[in-house]
Amino acid sequence: SLSIQGRHLLSWTDFSQSDVSKLLSMTQYLKENPYSKALSGKVLALLFEKSSTRTRVSFEVGMTQMGGHALYLNSNDIQLGRGESIHDTAKVLSGYVDGIMYRTTSHEKLKELSEHATVPVINGLCDLYHPCQALADLFTIVELKGSLKGMNAAFIGDGNNVAHSFMILASMMGVNVKVATPKGYEPDPALVEKSMQLSKDAEGAFQLTHDPEEAVQNADIIYTDVWTSMGQEEETEKRLQAFEGFQVNERLMSKAEPDAHFLHCLPAHREEEVTTGVIDGPQSAVFQQAENRLHAQKAILQALLASENIL
Numbered sequence: 001s002l003s004i005q006g007r008h009l010l011s012w013t014d015f016s017q018s019d020v021s022k023l024l025s026m027t028q029y030l031k032e033n034p035y036s037k038a039l040s041g042k043v044l045a046l047l048f049e050k051s052s053t054r055t056r057v058s059f060e061v062g063m064t065q066m067g068g069h070a071l072y073l074n075s076n077d078i079q080l081g082r083g084e085s086i087h088d089t090a091k092v093l094s095g096y097v098d099g100i101m102y103r104t105t106s107h108e109k110l111k112e113l114s115e116h117a118t119v120p121v122i123n124g125l126c127d128l129y130h131p132c133q134a135l136a137d138l139f140t141i142v143e144l145k146g147s148l149k150g151m152n153a154a155f156i157g158d159g160n161n162v163a164h165s166f167m168i169l170a171s172m173m174g175v176n177v178k179v180a181t182p183k184g185y186e187p188d189p190a191l192v193e194k195s196m197q198l199s200k201d202a203e204g205a206f207q208l209t210h211d212p213e214e215a216v217q218n219a220d221i222i223y224t225d226v227w228t229s230m231g232q233e234e235e236t237e238k239r240l241q242a243f244e245g246f247q248v249n250e251r252l253m254s255k256a257e258p259d260a261h262f263l264h265c266l267p268a269h270r271e272e273e274v275t276t277g278v279i280d281g282p283q284s285a286v287f288q289q290a291e292n293r294l295h296a297q298k299a300i301l302q303a304l305l306a307s308e309n310i311l
């Protein structure tokens with residue numbers, strides 16, 4: 001059984017390969033058996049400081065399918081948005097709910113919430129990480145390719161939150177990862193270091209490059225995210241220039257394995273980081289990946305919040 005009950009999920013760096021393997025099996029089980037009473041009577045607060053479609057809906061639906069309830073809290077509508085402290089918010093919410101998902105602008109705020117909450121805190125996206133996304137990504141690769149170990153994945157674009165969680169989790173699970181970014185948009189050096197160590201332990205390979213064509217060579221998976229993330233809108237023009245040549249288009253896809261699949265966490269800026277031809281094309285698995293957010297998060301919820309574990 002999975003011994004991560006009651007823990008916070010801020011980043012996969014706090015978890016082991018065996019924890020993640022179990023979560024992936026649980027994801028498969030819950031995809032095949034969606035309805036249960038595993039979280040009967042449990043309530044998850046969803047605290048959002050930024051917009052969301054997938055994360056919000058998949059958490060709400062997931063809690064309902066497992067017999068629990070999700071409470072959507074936009075920070076603008078609660079006192080947190082008027083200056084009530086994270087410290088007090090964490091303590092108050094802990095008195096009502098069984099878990100708190102938090103989407104925020106900074107990992108520091110997430111850490112502060114988790115330090116004062118007495119219920120599990122789940123990172124629903126911050127500046128550094130998007131762990132729930134990465135679990136769905138890895139599960140999608142298993143579905144598409146049958147395994148993780150020895151697969152070649154190329155992340156093309158911004159060394160941001162999505163790239164960070166993907167490279168950490170994929171490296172941990174033995175996927176060979178290449179990350180291609182423009183100069184100045186590389187992933188966080190400490191997380192590069194961590195990914196290198198994890199991939200060494202899993203007998204994989206981790207590589208950084210500034211050349212997208214080099215990254216997609218032999219790639220089974222091509223993954224990208226937007227060039228301008230939420231909160232960076234004033235940098236849009238600068239980024240459009242910096243990321244020239246990093247678009248995932250038909251020409252770049254043709255340099256990868258013929259049976260390679262395209263992934264994107266969504267939302268996409270079509271004709272910026274990816275062409276319509278690729279995202280709507282036969283190699284794209286983005287909607288399967290988006291659906292898998294639901295199944296993967298239910299595994300996380302089951303593991304962290306359920307009183308009894310099924311696996």
Ligand code: CP
Nearest residue numbers: 052053054055265266
């Ligand atoms: N991929 C993702 O997290 O999407 P949302 O911003 O819609 O939740």
Ligand code: NVA
Nearest residue numbers: 160162225229230266
């Ligand atoms: N990198 C994007 C991901 C959105 C799910 C952002 O932070 O806006």
